[in-house]
Amino acid sequence: MKIESLTQNLANRIANIRYEDLPEKTVKITKQYILDYLGNSIGGWTQKNMDIMYKTLGNSSDGTSAIMLNGKKGAVNSVLYSAMLNAAASHSLDFDDLHNPSIIHMACVTVPSALAVAEDEEKSGKDILAALVAGYEAGARIGESVNPEAYYFWHTTSTCGVFSSAATVANLKKFNTDQMVHCLGTAGTQAGGLWEFLIDGAMSKTLHAGKANFAGILSAKLTENGFTAAEKILDGDKGFCRAMLAEPRWEKLTEDIEGFKIDDNSFKPYACCKYTHPSNYAAQLLRNEHNLRPEDVEKVAIRSNRIVKQLVDNAHPKNPYGAKFSIQYCVSTMLKDGKLGIDQFSDENLVNAETQRLMKNVEVIVDPKLDEEYTEQPDRWAVELTITGKDGKEYTKFVEYPKGDPPNPMTWDEAVEKFMDLSVPVYGKEVCEKLVHLVVTLEEHDNFKKALAECF
Structure with missing residues (x-):
């Protein structure tokens, strides 16, 4: 594909991120986000909204399978719904990471998709790490191009999260640039998520995270089978960015494009906005x-x-x-x-x-x-x-920077302590220690499905 648009330029970048391209510090911080996600998802499954979502969707089946992190044996027979449910759980405590400039909770719209698809398709740990960096890159750049103005109406974790999930899965599946463009196009046409729920303290925010993963994985599956979409979903006249903001910051989509946005992410020491x-x-x-x-x-x-x-x-x-x-x-x-x-x-x-x-x-x-x-x-x-x-x-x-922001970071030991606090009451210390070890050694595993199963 000839690179002629901002959408194509960004798609080309995120389609070609590989583990071998990642600096050591980026690999380390990506592992910390995986661990933080796991703790938030396991802990989040204890909330009332997850009882409702599991009752509604827990028996869904499409012939694929991935573990749900709810402390129960077995797996939901659907990668789409496993990712959706685990993602909703991970956003239920509002204790999950945030990328400040784009205002996106990035782990809950990337890690559930990556782990569910990697488990079902037996991908490697290196594949997962590269895919997550790609997913963060897509969401952060798109979010920065329309925020903070768009944030008044739109929950960016939802609206931009569909792109994060789609980019994650597309990279994991090794899509080329053309496939990535169509995957992003299909994801973008599903974007949504309004703030009105906040007036009532309602449960919608967790559904936003879940549906972003569902949309992202669905987009990748459709693209695999030849489904086409808008080729300028970001910078087209009727595309996403103009729908969010009259004058988007177009430069944010591609400036310093060889960098890694995941390095700028922050962790939460407090379980609130x-x-x-x-x-x-x-x-x-x-x-x-x-x-x-x-x-x-x-x-x-x-x-x-x-x-x-x-x-x-x-x-x-x-x-x-x-x-x-x-x-x-x-x-x-x-x-x-x-x-x-x-x-x-x-x-x-x-x-x-x-x-x-x-x-x-x-x-x-x-x-x-x-x-x-x-x-x-x-x-x-x-x-x-x-x-x-x-x-x-x-x-x-x-x-200027509270605890958890990159200039005032949470350490790995603090991240492990947070994970154990959230997870041990559900799975017990032995399983949780195995999960920590899996994350630490992730790049050493050629088959994530096998490695994950050995933890339980």
């Missing part, structure tokens, strides 16, 4: 430095960018899931408990009297300077958080 994390981290630091507790605090002022105001300024979340998108709840609970794990998001904690009092006194302010800086540098979600005590004293903390 990433836009709360800089404030959570600031509150945690002030709490520890000054021994502050909610009963000592009169009010909290948070100065940040407009997306924080738009997405997480919610002093009255309706349920524990909605509380994950309430910066008032997250900061107040951090001051109370000193952490924001799964247990902090419960009905009991939501109605805590001191937390409720403080939530009413947390103000979110759009700071023009920080908002402008966010637009210019979308990987940097800086905040200035000021706590005013009941004694009138003020305590201020400025945070």
Whole structure:
């Protein structure tokens, strides 16, 4: 295929990524994202939304098979539905990774697809690692071309996630550039995912991740059989990017195209929306430095960018899931408990009297300077958080990069600890240690299906 469009240029790049091209640091960080995904998926299967999804889809069959990470023996007889369910589970705790500049939870729309297809087709560990890097590359570049503006209506993990999943599977199957173009075209025409669910604290966000994987794998399967699609799905006049934004940042699709976007991804130490994390981290630091507790605090002022105001300024979340998108709840609970794990998001904690009092006194302010800086540098979600005590004293903390961002990274040991916390209650220590070893040695395995089966 002659490279004549931005879609073709990006497709050519992601179709040709191979394990041998990856720097050692990229391989290491990719393994850490796999481990983080596994923990989030295993832990996420415990949530109510997954009971509903399993009841609805768990008996689906199309002649393929892949393991579901729900602690039960056996596999769903469908790669499509296994990936969809595991992906939804991995996004259920809102504890999964995020690529800041594109605002995409990238693992939940790449790893489920890669592992399900690799298991069914007995691909190698090296194949998986290369495919994941390709999937991250596609989603991140497309997301950066339309965000943050498109994010007002569209959940990018869903809309751009279809491209991430499709690129992952297409690379895993060794599609050529022409096949990759059609695979992306079929994925793009299925893109969707609106933010309205957030008003009600509803379950839709997890379905977004699941359907992105379903669409991506379906696109690859259709392409294998000769199905055609738009050849300029990204840069066509009626293509994805123009549908998301009147004037897309076209340069983001291909600039520095030999780099690896996965290196810029971040991990979550807190089980809530990433836009709360800089404030959570600031509150945690002030709490520890000054021994502050909610009963000592009169009010909290948070100065940040407009997306924080738009997405997480919610002093009255309706349920524990909605509380994950309430910066008032997250900061107040951090001051109370000193952490924001799964247990902090419960009905009991939501109605805590001191937390409720403080939530009413947390103000979110759009700071023009920080908002402008966010637009210019979308990987940097800086905040200035000021706590005013009941004694009138003020305590201020400025945070550029919270724990988990690339300049302030989570270590491998911290990632393993998080994985074990989420997974051991479901599978037990022995199985979980085997899964960690599998991830560490992934490139040594020629048959992922066999290697995975040996863990259980």
